Amino acid sequence: MEREMKRDPSTGVAVSVPVPAGDPNLFKNKATDDVLLFLSRHRFDEFAVATLAERTGHTKPTVGRAVDVLAGNGLVVEEADGNRRLVRIDRRRLFVPDDPFLRIPQREFQAPVKAAVDELRDRLDGLLGVVLYGSVARGEADRRSDVDLWVLVDEDRAGSQRTVNELERDLEEREFEGERYGFDVDVEAVSSVPRYAGSVREIVLSGIPLYETTAFGTVEELLVNGAEDDA
Numbered sequence: 001m002e003r004e005m006k007r008d009p010s011t012g013v014a015v016s017v018p019v020p021a022g023d024p025n026l027f028k029n030k031a032t033d034d035v036l037l038f039l040s041r042h043r044f045d046e047f048a049v050a051t052l053a054e055r056t057g058h059t060k061p062t063v064g065r066a067v068d069v070l071a072g073n074g075l076v077v078e079e080a081d082g083n084r085r086l087v088r089i090d091r092r093r094l095f096v097p098d099d100p101f102l103r104i105p106q107r108e109f110q111a112p113v114k115a116a117v118d119e120l121r122d123r124l125d126g127l128l129g130v131v132l133y134g135s136v137a138r139g140e141a142d143r144r145s146d147v148d149l150w151v152l153v154d155e156d157r158a159g160s161q162r163t164v165n166e167l168e169r170d171l172e173e174r175e176f177e178g179e180r181y182g183f184d185v186d187v188e189a190v191s192s193v194p195r196y197a198g199s200v201r202e203i204v205l206s207g208i209p210l211y212e213t214t215a216f217g218t219v220e221e222l223l224v225n226g227a228e229d230d231a
């Protein structure tokens with residue numbers, strides 16, 4: 001059977017699909033695309049249908065149908081866990097660029113976001129991870145939209161936030177291809193994550209990780225497991 005690459009030209013992420021499609025309803029509705037995008041961002045994890053519904057903003061029945069279509073085309077792998085369906089993307093079908101900034105959907109935001117992350121890595125001691133979230137991560141931003149970044153540090157949240165506030169002002173004075181951008185950067189210490197697990201989970205699971213360490217990976221795994229426990 002022939003294969004075709006379904007590619008998002010702005011993010012560089014691509015998935016190999018069968019030609020002809022095993023299920024003709026492939027990519028007929030937005031939920032299918034949203035589920036596939038979410039799973040591609042978390043390609044090493046599996047999720048219950050209820051969790052996918054919560055994270056993509058679609059109803060559970062709609063997501064269930066989307067999973068059926070994706071499974072019918074061999075794009076996701078399902079596993080039974082009691083009464084739950086656990087779903088993950090088939091990584092053999094997925095191409096993800098090594099450069100995480102190419103995963104940002106709107107090209108005009110890639111350079112300013114990269115500049116922000118480069119500065120964070122230079123200025124912050126104990127940096128564990130950086131996640132892009134909000135409208136820029138979703139590809140829904142306009143020129144009035146801020147670049148929302150969530151930053152994880154090992155300690156000294158207050159000191160790191162002060163450094164970040166200065167960085168925001170510096171970045172907002174810079175021009176990128178003749179345009180200036182607003183930045184909203186929030187810092188959290190790893191010890192505080194359990195107290196704000198709900199909001200942090202939403203950011204980490206829906207966002208695009210741009211800088212990761214082993215410690216960040218551990219936090220992400222705990223948040224994913226917490227989401228599955230709640231499903």
